[in-house]
Amino acid sequence: MDLSGLNGPQREAVLHDGGPLVVFAGAGSGKTRVITMRIARLVAEQGVAPWRILAVTFTNKAAGEMRERLEHLVPGGAKGLQVGTFHSTCARLLRLNAEAAGVKKDFVIYDDQDQQAMVKRVMGDLNLDPKQLPPKQIAGAINRAKQEMTSPEEMATEGDPYREMVRRIYTLYEERMGKAGALDFGDLIYRFVRALEKNEELRQHLAGRFLHQLVDEFQDTNHAQLRLVRALASVHRNLVVVGDDDQSIYRWRGADRRNILDFRGAYPDARVVKLEQNYRSTQRILRVAHSVISKNHDREPKELWTENPEGDKVLVVRCEDERDEARMVVRGVQELQNKGASLAEVAVFYRTHAQSRVLEEGLRQANLPYRIVGGVRFYDRAEVKDLLAYLRVIQNPGDDISLMRVVNVPARGIGKTTLTRLLEDAARTGSSVWDAIDENAGSGPARKLAQFKEMMERLRSSAKTLPLEDLPGMVLDESGYLEMLRADDSPEADARRENLQELVGSIQQFAEEHDEPTLASFLEDVTLASVADEQSDGAKVTLMTVHAAKGLEFDTVMVTGLEERMFPMRGTDPAEDPEEMEEERRLAYVAFTRARQRLILSYASVRHIYGQVRPGDPSRFVLDVPREDAVWIGVEPRRSGMASARPYRPDPWDRPSLPARGGRGGWGIRSGRDDDAYDEPARDHADFGGADDAWQPGGKPKSARGRDEAESYVDYSEGSDMGGFAPGMRVRHPKFGVGEVRRVEQGMVPKADVIFPGWGKKTLAIQYLTPA
């Protein structure tokens, strides 16, 4: 194996003989490379059978990449290798050892929504008011208990009535989940670890099988996951954990940095390797990132360094409001594009999904292709979940939550009263809803229930012989679901049909890719798919939350919304846990270190939240940027207008003598070596964006009054030019052909409702329309 491309510490980790090893791998330090080369070496040179190696990651995508790289290094070597996420690994091992673990072999996996529905139902049975005790909160408490490996019986309540109540719900919840043959996300780890710890034979068997174990992103493991890792390493102790405590960003779902920081405590003989050479970013970016993270306490001491060039200064841009910020993003992307950069190499980050909307609008207006990672996930869409629910009932009729979801979709005349009675019957007799249907003979609605059940029985028996890929089509037909969508001529129904088609397509793909495709394995795959697994395709700007960005890298990174209480979102109040702020700081660190070449930070003086105006102070993470490492654009006292929103507050970096008005417009993103470009910032915002409203199509520039007033955003919605479009007009669209305008809608993005023969009504931005 050729190790010549590795640096010293990397080589040390790859060649480490056996026993426990912890690798502190800084951002961009070649971590994945080390893991894959280590596995490759084990297989190719140490003769370890691939099936005796377990590699655990946090996303399916990371697992897939690892597999792919390994296949490249050792052709055929990845075959049999156990690579997966914590959840998928446990799901598989649970299914293989269902009996020993005390779970049903054909269990279904409940996602958060299903889990909450179950909690709600249990609370209903206990006569508890969901308004006083939000099911979501209870579900959170149950999840936390499972992360801590705490059963309902073990739950300490100390007489506290609230916790007593949680425990009661938790107890009944567990009972119902068992009856339904369902496991929630937390169960996958919790049940399996329980089994390993209680069943010595099982532990010996599985821990004996895995000669080597490698765990990625170890800083994000929770307590249950730690117990899992330790149990599986208990026989051979060949355990390698890799991670970076500075990139631990999942505290809110139980991640505990102590797991990596205290690894040496758990394994006193552990070797420690630190990867501190960065191969990704410029020196400048690393310096700026370090200035943010170094303020945290209780870190493993380390500092990234690089042989890469110094690099451009970071850009800090102050914007009026979020729309202004969107415009600044658009300008920046266009400028990069003009310089020949690929849009696939540009990413825009934000703290919460809600911030994406305005950015999207801006990019769409400017005709810039983009993709959003996360947000409303494909598998979370109602129609997709409906079809999946049908499939789950086919697999497991005891799955009450799925059954209740679809029993009256499409409408079958089974109403609320009927369903309430059904649920009560099931609760009383301790049976599943499916079985309770039989008890309900006689009345009118009962007939309809019986018909539903007959239909499902038919589908169930068909499913036994039918190839997996033919099943969804049959379900859609027999259930009347497709008919329901056909009868609906709204554009939404079209979109739903397309989504279902996509789902059917993914089932077909799944069937092709697997030797023995089963319904159970497909459903498991789908439920455990993660945001990060979404495909990247084509030259598009990527929009995502910082959380979703972990593990990725781009030439250009724009971090938006850098305002106090936005990013950092939590921990700004001294009453809060200081750990909150430290996590926000890590999040900023993760964001900054995604950038290879260029880092652009922006914040808005004013932001609209829930439709309300909220003034924003620049984030402390922006203030941490060393002054000389950035160009500060638009950062100066405002001339007027702000007083009404809040008292004027000077920016800490306000420079009394800014250079005279704008040497260069635009961003000064350099293609050549013009070193001074960045040191001559445009004096104010009006300059760097160019005079006109770049992403207002056919619209007029902002009014003269707007620029210095906090309320200037109002201008966008006033009197926009409809480009001559009016109801009754015939127009042409590149995709839908010729149609008739029904309604026009003024606004920042002028739109029109158009009826297209064969497509139905579509609401479209007028820029895509031409008179026909």
Next chain:
DNA sequence: CAGAGTGCCCTTTTT
């Protein structure tokens, strides 16, 4: 019983 309409809460972040 179904569909339309209204008020409420909301927001981290996700396997």
Next chain:
DNA sequence: GGGCACTCTG
């Protein structure tokens, strides 16, 4: 600004 649960009406 939006999604969702609940209420009102046909």
